[in-house]
Amino acid sequence: MAPSTQHVFIDGTFADLAQELAEYLNVGSEVQPLLEGNVNKKDEALKKLVTASTALNSSPEKEFTAAYNLLVYLVLQSPSVNMFLPRICENLSKPITSSPVNGSGLALSVLTTIFNLLQPDNEVRFNVFQAILRLVKSSGLFEMLRPQLTKLDKWIVEWDAEEEDQRKLFSQIADVAEDAGEEEQAYQYVLKALRTFDSGEVSSPDAQGLSLRALKVALLSNTHYDFQDLTSLPPIQALNDSHPIYFELLEIFSEKELEDYNDFRDEHDGWIEEQGLDNSKLHRKMRLLTLASVAASTNSRELEYKRIAKALQIPAEDVEMWVIDVIRAGLIEGKLSQQKQVFLVHRTTYRVFGEKQWREVATRLDQWKASLRSIKEVISTQRQQAEAQKEREMQEADRKATGAGSGATGMSGGRRGGGGKDMVEMGTD
Template sequence: MASRMEENTGAEKVVAGQGQKQDDGFEVSAPAGSAHTRALNTTATTTSDDPFVVDDEQQSSSHLSTPPTPAEETRAAAQNEDVDQIQPRHHRVTRTLEPPTFALRASDIQSAAFHSPGQTTQSDSEESGFLFTPDSHDPFYYPTDIDAVIRALEDLAEHPPWPRNYNMSPTTPRPQLVFVDGTPAELAQELADYLQIGDEVSPLLAKDQHEEALAKIVRASSNLNSAPEKDFTGAYNLLIHLVLESKEPKKHLPTICQNLLKPITSSPVNGPGLALNALQAIFNLLEPTNTLRYNVFMQILKFVKGHGMFDTLKPALANLPRWFQSWDMDEEDQRKMYVEIADVAADAGEEGESYQYILKALRTIDAKDSEEVTSEEAQQLSLRALRMALLSPTQYDFQDLRVLASIQALSDSHPVYSQLLDIFAEQDLEDYNDFTEEHEGFVEKEKLDHEKLQRKMRLLTFASLAASTPSREIEYAKIAKALQIPTEEIEMWAIDVIRAGLVEGKLSQQKKVFLVHRTTYRVFGEKQWRELGTRIDTWRHSLRNVLTVVRKQQAEMVTQAQREQREAQRDHNREQQRAQ
């Protein structure tokens, strides 16, 4: 096998080793145009237009890494310019179902499709079972009888390896074919030869010191970052397979992840995509309940942050609650991951997304634990959330902050910040101006951007004015006074407050008023209850007036009807008298 690696082909045999666990993993597309992308077209692993496939419904879509039908196998092989046929090797075929798992010994496929003339098929006991993608560039692959493969697969469809009553509905994860060639020792030697440390590893393998041999391979694995692009994925998948099948994967995975965080010197353009594919493969090949997934995902976050690839990560984040439950993560570890995600989002310019994950991190703090609430970590995280909320051009609701125990604790540790939060939550521009005078230089010292704060305060003041006006008509003069602006700027601020979603209404230039259609209360406390009570009293008084008018009109109508009835009766009586 060493010779195959020297031909830059053997490593390619596990290209599709990134086939993910079908329960709740995620998928990263290989870089467009790479040899790996072309090779995947003829394997059981499919790539998605969306870089990550994460939720259960998505997992059952066409983005899943599912076995192709015989017709799809044939079409893919015919259309692929680099892979003319499905190439034979001696394999055990393992079909993995999550959950449960069933093993398939495809001796029919081996004898009919993967056995070239003059070769002797190895027994199942001599083979292992992991995924690889054949590469037509490898001279050691032999032509295959496609018809034989199709017949064998049709036979498998006729006699499936899972129970007849197994639910194969679209919401059930689909089976996945996994191939690997050779024993662990052979695979380790092949990879060692590729890394040019075969002479060091061979004696260890001869003594059955597999863990020591793997340790040497992992230490030398940083050289894979300079491997040719066409070998990169295959070589890394082989390394990942060896590590995950070892006794102590957690001993070697940190080194591999750190290597993948470094530049891929052989492929400056496609390198980030290749490295992310490898990290994704590690995550997906770990058992869903394995806590190592947490550590790997943290490394993925660092990678995504360093390469500005947050968009590729966002779909996977919906799975976090389920993952945390599967990994049995405590609140502290959850908080660390939420903060890391917030950092990644902030670097990508997703301030709103970042703010939401900071809030999630704050919610992991136990409100009943006063020591945790007042800890330095909690206070700094609270200040970060508060600053983000104040400076955000889209965040106008501060109630989600004020209910958090760690935010409330700022009134003791950082009273000036707490006072500023109260102003933005329920007070107006005049109160903010008083604050800046009382705490002169505070805004500048804390780098809070006075212009942004003042603009937001004007919009919030406009919203409060609209909410507190019973008549639903606000005179221009009243708006100008509250916002401390010239009358000619009122229209501009009215447009801005409507765009911000705080108020709905329209301007009446003829009457010089703003007509309020709908408004949102910034806070609903005692003051707002009183305003609501006043408004209800006004409505009650108006309804009473209407009711009085209606009753008066009703009484008049009854009187009129009675008068008309009496007149009609008199006329009738006169007619009768004349007739007599």
């Protein structure tokens, strides 16, 4: 969808063009009287044209776009344009029988033209966009929609769309994305829809239905490991009352470990399978999240293989494989040391950051302060020792210099005395 424009290059008067289209749609005899005489019944003529326009879906492919563009151009001449366009959009959402292969693309092109011809704040743009979504969903042309989603927030503001309409739109986009296999995109638009519920609606059937949809996607996703985006939403929190078992499962994936998940399964035997959830996926994700938690809670930054094996309930020989999987998931960074049988933790992701994590941070800060204090004491001691050694060396050097100076003066005086005596004796002779 290109930037909005109002330029349409079609020559001819309204009456001539309307009659031309009426003849093409085989309603010329019905439309002609409405276009003649002093009283031009433009809207009545348009009503007949729009009603008959369903036939355009079976018109030859090479004539389809031109015929629809002419119809759109004529409708835009009416002050009642918003009465006619929704019907045209509805027609374009239906199959183009004359072109099974290219029909969706042709219809999408016409809908895009309609969207762009309307003023940005025209509320019918909302209906046109919904028609585009229906067409994209049925045709699988999600790639044509993707670039436009970046403008959606701006459009919603321009349309002054109410929260219920926004919710409907976000849900539609989520459906379209899901059908196209765009799991993450679908998930994000379900979250957007959930954010449109006010405090009095969070327990409504619609809110709870969307909440369960979002939770299931997050649980089964191969790439989603952070559940804070869910737990912060009021409709999700309302699951604690309406669907307490689901909420319990969410809490486990948000902040608990594999042992808790296994206890959950034992307590609710068969429930996961009944809900259509995949235990193998959930079990694997819990192991990855558990390793991230264990890595985050270690103070030494050296995580022993045996501790990992115990936490993940796996054989010791599988530890390195699981560590590599957690690194690939982006939950931790570090280096494996086969020689020392430890994983050296460089960075880890906190799954939840609450009182417990603040205590861990405080403990580490205290450890760092103690380490820095010890280092400072060692440096201070070394400096004092160095200064004392330097002082001793300087004193020793001074003593040597003083001793050497005294010895040199005595020898020189003896020589001068002896030399003087010789000179006197030589003078006597």
